Amino acid sequence: MKRFFLSITLMAMLLLLVSHALPQAHPPATRAEMRVARMQQATRNVDETSEYRLGRAVAARILTSYQLAQDPKLQLYLNEVGQTVARKSSRPDTFRGYHFAVLESLEPNAFACPGGIILITRGMLKLCGNEDEVAAALAHEVAHVAHRDGVNSVVSSRWAAVVADRRIAAAKERGGRAAEMAALYEDSINDVFKTMVTNGYSRTAEWAADQEALRSLSRAGYNPQALASLLTKMLAQENRGVGIYRTHPPTALRLARVNAQIKDLKPEKIPEARERRFKEQKI
Ligand SMILES: [Zn+2]
Structure with a gap:
């Protein structure tokens, strides 16, 4: 600080x-x-490979406290919905693409790891009443990846270490300064992890993620109003110290902003096929 x-x-x-x-x-x-x-300026210094490695390490850290759901069918479904919105986001391609997975936790939450690994809890999925709301939750996370919010949470003084991570790998083999360099890289992982799990991104970043989610939903053929209906459900069970509520601005404020942006849209009916495949999932 x-x-x-x-x-x-x-x-x-x-x-x-x-x-x-x-x-x-x-x-x-x-x-x-x-x-x-x-x-x-800092983000420009980090190439896609380093961002991917950082994200993978952050995901691994998250998986030390959460268990991955063992449900291949739900996994496949989530990836189909996630890829659909990711393709229509402002950053459709990342170094190793987007991957979506379910965490076994009843606390509503979701994490967007740098590079495109997106983890969403079963508790968050349980709040979703239809596929469009699942797409809305994922579109918000995709936007965090697209805007590089995770990468941006690394303290700027540590950028040199992240950028130099190939040198870290080489140095590891040689010994010597390896431990010191690896420790620097470890600190970057800690920065991202702490921001994603405990402190949250800035309000500006959250407003931007909601705004982009509305755009991606609309471009992907989903109903952008699904973000408002999901936020309405979240509002009803908001518990500020827990899960996504801990790291995000008050849901009422998010909802008010989203509603202001979609006020002119006409309600849409969700196609039957989409309703059916959502109901087939055991969430
Ligand atoms: Zn967010």
Whole structure:
């Protein structure tokens, strides 16, 4: 945190210098704009392979506290729905593609690991009353991957370590500084894990994920209103310290924003085939 404020202060000083040198320059960036710019700069330094490796390690860490559901039929179904919305997202392709899996937990929750591994709890699926709501939950997670929110949660001072992860692997074989480098990489995994499971992303990131979910749902032929109906169900059983409620903005605020965006849409009827295949699942 100290480093964060230090870098903000340094950037502010630089901006001040620039604005003195160029009286006609744009007004100084706000704190939020500087933060976004800093994150975008950091993200550009991480290639897809490193992002994938980081995401895989984060997923493995999550699986130390959650059990994967042993239900191949549900797994296949979830992947069909997930791939449909992912293809229509702002980032349809990642290094190793998107993968969706169910976690055996009754707490409603979902995790978007960098690179495209998406884990959703049975509790979250149980809240969904139809396929469109499943698609809505997954589209929100796909948007987090598309926006690289997980990668962005790595403390910027550790970027060098993530970017250099090929060198970490090589150094591991040589010994010597390996332990030190691996420890740095481990810290990046911790950063992402802590953000995803405990602290949550910023509100701005969550609003953006909901907004993108509405777009992907619509492009994929799903009803965007499903996000609002899912949030309505979540609101009814919201328990702020638990699962997805712990890491996301209050559901009432999310719902109000989503409703404002879909207010002009006419209600749609879900096609029969889609209803049938949803009901066939043992959720
Ligand atoms: Zn989210």
